[in-house]
Amino acid sequence: MKLRDLRTGEEREATGLVLPGAVAARDGNVAWVWLRGETYRLSSAGVRRAARGGEETASLEAPMPGRIVAVRVASGSSVAKGDVLVVVEAMKMEHAVRAPRDGAVNRVLVSEGQMVGLGELLVEMA
Amino acid sequence: MLVANRGEIAVRVIRACRTAGLQAVAVYSDADREARHVALADATAHIGPAPARESYLSIPRLLAAARETGCGAVHPGYGFLSENADFARAVEKAGMIWIGPPPEAMEAMGSKISAREKMRAAGVPVVPGALIEPSEEHREITSSGEEVGARGAARRVGSPHPATSGTFEEIPSSVLSLGFPVVVKASAGGGGKGMRIVRDAASFSEAMISCRREAVAAFGDGTVYVEKYLSSPRHIEVQVFGDTHGNVVALGERECSLQRRHQKVIEECPSSAVTPELRARLQSAACDAARAVGYVNAGTVEFLLEPSGRFYFLEMNTRLQVEHPVTEEAFGVDLVALQLRVAAGEPLPELPSAPSAHAIEARVYAEDPDAGFLPQAGRLLAWVEPSGPGVRVDSGVTAGGEVDVHYDPLLAKIVAKGRDREEARKRLAGALGETIALGVTTNLSWLKRLLEAAPVVRGELHTGLVETLSLPALPPPPDEVFEAAAWVLSRAASEPGGRPARGALSSPFEGRFRMGGA
Numbered sequence: 234m235k236l237r238d239l240r241t242g243e244e245r246e247a248t249g250l251v252l253p254g255a256v257a258a259r260d261g262n263v264a265w266v267w268l269r270g271e272t273y274r275l276s277s278a279g280v281r282r283a284a285r286g287g288e289e290t291a292s293l294e295a296p297m298p299g300r301i302v303a304v305r306v307a308s309g310s311s312v313a314k315g316d317v318l319v320v321v322e323a324m325k326m327e328h329a330v331r332a333p334r335d336g337a338v339n340r341v342l343v344s345e346g347q348m349v350g351l352g353e354l355l356v357e358m359a
Numbered sequence: 360m361l362v363a364n365r366g367e368i369a370v371r372v373i374r375a376c377r378t379a380g381l382q383a384v385a386v387y388s389d390a391d392r393e394a395r396h397v398a399l400a401d402a403t404a405h406i407g408p409a410p411a412r413e414s415y416l417s418i419p420r421l422l423a424a425a426r427e428t429g430c431g432a433v434h435p436g437y438g439f440l441s442e443n444a445d446f447a448r449a450v451e452k453a454g455m456i457w458i459g460p461p462p463e464a465m466e467a468m469g470s471k472i473s474a475r476e477k478m479r480a481a482g483v484p485v486v487p488g489a490l491i492e493p494s495e496e497h498r499e500i501t502s503s504g505e506e507v508g509a510r511g512a513a514r515r516v517g518s519p520h521p522a523t524s525g526t527f528e529e530i531p532s533s534v535l536s537l538g539f540p541v542v543v544k545a546s547a548g549g550g551g552k553g554m555r556i557v558r559d560a561a562s563f564s565e566a567m568i569s570c571r572r573e574a575v576a577a578f579g580d581g582t583v584y585v586e587k588y589l590s591s592p593r594h595i596e597v598q599v600f601g602d603t604h605g606n607v608v609a610l611g612e613r614e615c616s617l618q619r620r621h622q623k624v625i626e627e628c629p630s631s632a633v634t635p636e637l638r639a640r641l642q643s644a645a646c647d648a649a650r651a652v653g654y655v656n657a658g659t660v661e662f663l664l665e666p667s668g669r670f671y672f673l674e675m676n677t678r679l680q681v682e683h684p685v686t687e688e689a690f691g692v693d694l695v696a697l698q699l700r701v702a703a704g705e706p707l708p709e710l711p712s713a714p715s716a717h718a719i720e721a722r723v724y725a726e727d728p729d730a731g732f733l734p735q736a737g738r739l740l741a742w743v744e745p746s747g748p749g750v751r752v753d754s755g756v757t758a759g760g761e762v763d764v765h766y767d768p769l770l771a772k773i774v775a776k777g778r779d780r781e782e783a784r785k786r787l788a789g790a791l792g793e794t795i796a797l798g799v800t801t802n803l804s805w806l807k808r809l810l811e812a813a814p815v816v817r818g819e820l821h822t823g824l825v826e827t828l829s830l831p832a833l834p835p836p837p838d839e840v841f842e843a844a845a846w847v848l849s850r851a852a853s854e855p856g857g858r859p860a861r862g863a864l865s866s867p868f869e870g871r872f873r874m875g876g877a
Contacts, residue, residue: 324767
């Protein structure tokens with residue numbers, strides 16, 4: 234089976250040998266593995282990498298589950314790289330989803346007040 | 360006693376009730392039916408749906424729960440309504456004992472502005488700062504295009520997130536006179552909610568608006584306070600305790616300089632920067648602060664300490680603090696038990712005058728350090744807590760439990776005690792390495808690397824340190840990890856050893872592998 238480490242993107246073949254010391258759990262297509270104090274997430278290679286965000290994420294997907302507190306663009310808006318598109322809030326912390334490049338907004342899929350899940354598509358850019 | 364909270368602090372208070380011979384009543388929302396604090400209580404009361412506003416923040420529902428279960432006292436924990444004077448008054452009006460300070464003291468310290476004035480009057484040093492006058496508050500446009508005033512207080516009811524845009528056309532002169540950088544923060548707040556460092560005039564407007572929105576969401580009060588930003592200070596706080604017989608004592612300091620997003624992640628007692636002479640000065644200032652507002656019960660006076668040894672009053676938290684266990688471990692006291700005794704009218708007992716051990720606490724959060732510490736949610740497929748000499752775990756979760764998006768993502772506090780700082784630090788790093796959390800991304804590995812960073816090992820801390828450190832990257836997974844993943848992914852979900860039963864802790868000694876599946 235070909236597997237991908239979801240943090241580094243490293244891919245490797247593995248057959249499922251039972252080796253001592255690891256603790257593993259499965260959540261759908263994702264394997265969680267604890268080994269000697271570190272925790273890893275892997276998936277079968279080919280499964281799309283889960284959406285991840287950062288303070289200045291380039292992703293147009295929800296970086297965390299939460300509530301949409303502001304939508305700053307509409308369909309057809311033209312945006313510059315770094316413009317705030319949508320603000321998501323969870324646990325009282327706000328996170329701005331910004332335009333990864335200059336361009337136009339094709340579609341806005343969320344509205345203010347709406348709850349969104351991790352990785353849910355928020356905005357489509359042309 | 361009604362425990363008006365959830366998670367690890369509810370568990371902590373329930374334990375104190377047992378020691379004191381009191382029956383503990385847990386409250387729970389729809390999301391917490393299977394939570395650990397509910398399972399550990401002597402009785403339970405359902406208080407509403409998952410959103411905190413309709414459950415853990417609802418005064419009428421909490422009071423009804425207390426009445427229905429025949430409670431004689433209410434402990435608010437920290438967060439939620441713990442610093443809400445209206446709740447304290449309502450509890451007392453209902454004939455129950457409030458395990459906390461008098462509502463008047465909460466109000467005096469609840470607003471950062473009035474607290475600063477009181478402290479200045481009491482001779483406690485404060486950081487230069489400015490309040491934005493209401494007339495200078497920004498105007499903003501609602502989504503319907505209607506222009507509205509933006510007084511936080513006026514927006515308290517039913518409209519937590521009205522602001523979609525807005526600007527400060529002019530920066531108030533009171534702010535300009537402080538000089539940049541400044542810190543913008545929620546006047547009603549604690550815990551770093553809404554706080555932002557503004558380095559230049561150009562970014563002031565956006566910071567104010569975001570701060571206000573977070574302040575309204577978190578506290579229902581959008582008043583904002585701007586203060587001069589001190590460079591490289593330590594966050595040093597003093598645990599104080601007052602009783603109803605006029606005694607106020609201090610129980611040493613806690614160093615909480617290791618923060619991310621202005622929220623504490625590692626705390627310790629004592630601080631490596633505090634000499635006995637400085638401790639005496641800090642404790643004296645903290646007791647002055649507490650006396651100035653007629654303080655009773657447990658409280659914390661926070662200071663910023665400059666490298667020069669000068670310190671400034673930051674704020675007073677009128678409640679039990681998240682990081683109270685480091686004081687408990689270093690001084691050998693039970694602060695929650697003391698809270699109960701003081702609330703019952705007893706005088707404070709003789710307490711140790713200096714710490715007899717070193718204790719360090721790490722907060723284990725469901726968050727992704729690789730992604731700006733974004734909160735994470737999901738089901739904990741495996742959860743194994745560390746143990747051993749000098750290790751204490753205050754946690755509110757179990758294997759199979761759900762980490763809910765509605766609440767604070769704190770999973771557990773791991774506290775290590777040692778004869779000296781280095782022993783405590785090594786024990787804590789070891790304990791973090793023993794902890795197993797699968798199914799939800801946590802900061803466990805990041806905390807461990809932070810504890811090994813050279814300035815942290817040396818105890819050379821300041822509140823901006825975490826942002827400037829570049830921690831070593833994790834190595835790529837070894838082959839065994841790929842093998843374990845292949846093994847667990849190739850097993851059908853129906854096979855034995857599938858997802859652990861909710862609430863059941865699986866033993867690490869069941870076999871070579873343990874697994875869960877969905």
